[in-house]
Amino acid sequence: MKLSGAEILWECLVREGVEVVFGYPGGANMPIYDAMLNYPVHHVLVRHEQGAAHMADGYARASGKVGVAMATSGPGATNLVTGIATAMMDSSPVVFITGQVAAHLIGGDAFQETDVTGITLPITKHNYLITRADEIAKVVREAFYIARSGRPGPVLIDICKNAQIEKTEFVYPEEVRLPGYKPPLRAPKADLEKAVRLIEKAKRPVILLGHGAIISGAEEVIQHFAIKTHTPVAMTLLGLGAFPASHPLSLGMMGMHGEAHCNLAIQNADLLLAFGMRFDDRVTGTLKTYAPHAKKIHVEIDPSEVHKNVRVDVPLVGDLKTIVSDLIPMVDEYEHDEWLQQIAEWKSEGDARSIMSWPDDGKLYVAHLIHDLWEATEGGAIVTTDVGQHQMWAAQYYFLEKPKRWITSGGAGAMGFGLPSAIGAWFARKNEEIWTVVGDGGFQMTAAELTTAVQEGANIKVAIMNNNFLGMVRQWQEFFFEKRYSAVNMLNPDFIKLAEAHRVPARRVTRPEEVKESIAWARQIQGPALLEFMVEQEDAVYPMVPAGASLHEMLRRPVRQAK
Amino acid sequence: MQYTFVTLVENKPGVLNRVASLFRRRNFNIESLAVGRTENPDISRMTIVVECADDWEAHKIEANLYKLVNVIDVQDVTRQPAVFRDLALIKVKAGPEQRAEVNSLAQIFRARIVDVAADSVIVEVTGTEEKIEGMIELLRPIGILEMVRTGQIAMTRGAYEGTRRAPGANGNGWHGDEENALAEY
Ligand SMILES: Cc1ncc(C[n+]2csc(CCOP(=O)(O)OP(=O)(O)O)c2C)c(N)n1
Numbered sequence: 001m002k003l004s005g006a007e008i009l010w011e012c013l014v015r016e017g018v019e020v021v022f023g024y025p026g027g028a029n030m031p032i033y034d035a036m037l038n039y040p041v042h043h044v045l046v047r048h049e050q051g052a053a054h055m056a057d058g059y060a061r062a063s064g065k066v067g068v069a070m071a072t073s074g075p076g077a078t079n080l081v082t083g084i085a086t087a088m089m090d091s092s093p094v095v096f097i098t099g100q101v102a103a104h105l106i107g108g109d110a111f112q113e114t115d116v117t118g119i120t121l122p123i124t125k126h127n128y129l130i131t132r133a134d135e136i137a138k139v140v141r142e143a144f145y146i147a148r149s150g151r152p153g154p155v156l157i158d159i160c161k162n163a164q165i166e167k168t169e170f171v172y173p174e175e176v177r178l179p180g181y182k183p184p185l186r187a188p189k190a191d192l193e194k195a196v197r198l199i200e201k202a203k204r205p206v207i208l209l210g211h212g213a214i215i216s217g218a219e220e221v222i223q224h225f226a227i228k229t230h231t232p233v234a235m236t237l238l239g240l241g242a243f244p245a246s247h248p249l250s251l252g253m254m255g256m257h258g259e260a261h262c263n264l265a266i267q268n269a270d271l272l273l274a275f276g277m278r279f280d281d282r283v284t285g286t287l288k289t290y291a292p293h294a295k296k297i298h299v300e301i302d303p304s305e306v307h308k309n310v311r312v313d314v315p316l317v318g319d320l321k322t323i324v325s326d327l328i329p330m331v332d333e334y335e336h337d338e339w340l341q342q343i344a345e346w347k348s349e350g351d352a353r354s355i356m357s358w359p360d361d362g363k364l365y366v367a368h369l370i371h372d373l374w375e376a377t378e379g380g381a382i383v384t385t386d387v388g389q390h391q392m393w394a395a396q397y398y399f400l401e402k403p404k405r406w407i408t409s410g411g412a413g414a415m416g417f418g419l420p421s422a423i424g425a426w427f428a429r430k431n432e433e434i435w436t437v438v439g440d441g442g443f444q445m446t447a448a449e450l451t452t453a454v455q456e457g458a459n460i461k462v463a464i465m466n467n468n469f470l471g472m473v474r475q476w477q478e479f480f481f482e483k484r485y486s487a488v489n490m491l492n493p494d495f496i497k498l499a500e501a502h503r504v505p506a507r508r509v510t511r512p513e514e515v516k517e518s519i520a521w522a523r524q525i526q527g528p529a530l531l532e533f534m535v536e537q538e539d540a541v542y543p544m545v546p547a548g549a550s551l552h553e554m555l556r557r558p559v560r561q562a563k
Numbered sequence: 564m565q566y567t568f569v570t571l572v573e574n575k576p577g578v579l580n581r582v583a584s585l586f587r588r589r590n591f592n593i594e595s596l597a598v599g600r601t602e603n604p605d606i607s608r609m610t611i612v613v614e615c616a617d618d619w620e621a622h623k624i625e626a627n628l629y630k631l632v633n634v635i636d637v638q639d640v641t642r643q644p645a646v647f648r649d650l651a652l653i654k655v656k657a658g659p660e661q662r663a664e665v666n667s668l669a670q671i672f673r674a675r676i677v678d679v680a681a682d683s684v685i686v687e688v689t690g691t692e693e694k695i696e697g698m699i700e701l702l703r704p705i706g707i708l709e710m711v712r713t714g715q716i717a718m719t720r721g722a723y724e725g726t727r728r729a730p731g732a733n734g735n736g737w738h739g740d741e742e743n744a745l746a747e748y
């Protein structure tokens with residue numbers, strides 16, 4: 001049977017199990033939008049294409065499936081770019097489908113023509129330009145396979161308008177044939193044995209979990225491995241949730257704003273087991289002094305991550321869950337009480353400085369608010385965040401027991417991510433409680449999506465941490481630029497009125513005693529609700545490893561005496 | 564030091580651009596890149612010469628090339644027994660008086676004169692980079708008007724293969740003989 005290219009596209013999307021797409025129409029994708037009406041796929045009309053990209057990303061991270069976002073050519077496609085780069089940096093499987101001018105017009109600066117495959121080449125795992133209808137089925141099949149397999153990532157398909165309209169025989173390819181793309185699964189026995197010899201000898205081992213632990217679905221085998229080898233577990237920002245925060249072996253988050261005892265453990269370790277993480281500069285501090293005494297085992301699916309930042313002793317390239325499962329029967333049970341005792345001492349020293357032990361001084365602190373939110377939701381909500389100080393506090397104080405409940409822009413650090421990613425997550429997990437924690441700055445980058453949430457009835461709660469500053473930049477200016485505040489103080493809108501204009505019920509919270517009640521109020525609302533917390537304006541995130549410093553050279557929160 | 568990589572890629576539009584963009588993006592310095600068809604119409608072959616600090620950087624280049632979906636195989640042939648060839652066309656300023664000199668130089672280098680004009684000749688020379696450099700040095704005093712080089716191509720001798728440093732990449736190298744080494748989807 002002959003179908004139009006646009007119909008073939010939807011046939012393929014349905015076969016890939018796509019239930020929802022996020023997008024925005026325009027001249028170059030109108031045939032796709034017309035054909036859509038005949039297919040059982042829900043379309044979410046966003047307010048800006050960046051919103052569509054982050055929603056598809058949030059959907060992908062919350063569901064573990066491939067998210068889909070669509071836009072028209074030219075400005076529609078370029079508006080996606082931040083979202084594509086965000087998905088790329090955080091290995092999120094999203095397929096982007098953009099309309100393109102007709103093939104015969106390409107290269108002529110036609111209306112709304114932009115070289116989208118050119119622009120997105122460095123920020124996609126792969127991309128395609130389709131000029132004929134008969135290419136569509138094969139390409140869509142490949143795109144989904146590439147997006148979700150191996151190290152996942154975004155794939156963009158740019159479809160010329162003529163290819164959307166032309167009719168051709170629809171043949172769904174039974175299999176994908178990509179001679180240059182074969183993701184590895186297992187590591188060779190000999191290499192596993194090398195790793196085991198290092199594990200046997202270790203006295204002060206630490207496991208480092210990254211996003212790969214969650215993507216690979218390895219949380220159970222990792223727990224098994226950690227308990228069997230009695231090895232404490234540190235997590236990257238994106239690895240949070242891969243190991244239960246309440247577990248005695250958990251060290252919490254590592255890195256620039258990681259727990260002090262966690263960073264100290266890494267710096268004093270004699271063996272690092274890096275599982276699905278990439279030694280980003282935000283987790284290592286300066287490489288010159290990083291974990292100087294440690295041998296390193298790196299389990300990683302992307303060969304180009306091996307030896308990239310840190311040279312390792314044993315690389316094990318393949319699927320994390322498979323490799324750790326292979327390792328478990330090869331290792332014995334060990335006991336590292338002395339090492340754990342040492343770490344516990346570092347931890348108790350840190351607890352003394354903790355902001356959690358501060359007495360109520362009538363002010364709102366983000367750390368306290370996150371703790372209250374964690375208590376109210378019994379740690380069970382899906383939390384997305386924007387980027388800035390509030391993001392780090394959320395990472396530090398919303399303790400996660402399970403994976404896929406923490407959605408944040410790590411590698412790209414894209415402000416504007418919080419709200420749309422929460423809306424996307426809701427489409428994946430409609431029965432769960434979803435909160436997005438945002439700053440007053442970043443929220444304004446994509447705030448228009450509030451109405452999208454209302455239009456879709458998305459049951460999400462927005463918590464704005466309003467410090468009236470671009471707080472994270474302000475903190476850097478305070479610490480490293482002699483408190484010369486430059487372009488960090490902005491006039492905010494009245495967020496309550498803004499929310500109400502979007503038909504979102506909202507409350508402003510200014511005093512600690514209102515916090516619990518306001519969270520309870522937001523929780524019982526069906527549909528979106530917004531809380532604005534007027535927080536301490538010049539609080540700083542601690543500990544902090546200054547950029548370029550050693551991981552153990554942390555700025556610590558000054559000890560505050562109880563009054 | 565200059566490293567030479569032999570890279571097999573899918574013969575599709577845009578692949579050269581992907582490779583070039585990768586090298587720029589990752590800050591690798593291409594000395595030369597030669598691309599052409601192979602015995603298999605679906606596959607093109609690139610010979611890429613890159614300035615690398617050491618084997619670690621060579622590993623980085625190899626592993627990054629595999630990130631491109633269209634890249635099938637990468638071998639580092641730098642230290643392998645291999646035939647390396649570059650071809651140059653050199654237009655030399657040579658009237659009737661200098662022709663004999665150019666001719667005799669060409670013979671020493673087993674080069675050929677492929678065009679003769681009133682006041683210039685074109686010399687075609689093939690060989691290793693050093694040989695071509697040597698020839699250029701000797702022609703320079705006579706007067707080089709124009710020059711073009713193809714960039715180096717390479718092929719390992721006999722059954723030799725290049726080095727593959729990226730374990731697990733595209734099922735090549737260390738993982739090739741492992742059972743269930745590759746993921747199925
Ligand atoms: C799109 C984008 N632009 C700029 C930045 C740089 N940046 C990082 S954090 C930050 C401040 C964020 O302020 P706000 O949203 O109010 O959060 P806060 O730090 O105050 O909690 C800025 C400007 C960024 N990460 N993303």
Ligand SMILES: [Mg+2]
Nearest residue numbers: 439440469471
């Ligand atoms: Mg702020």
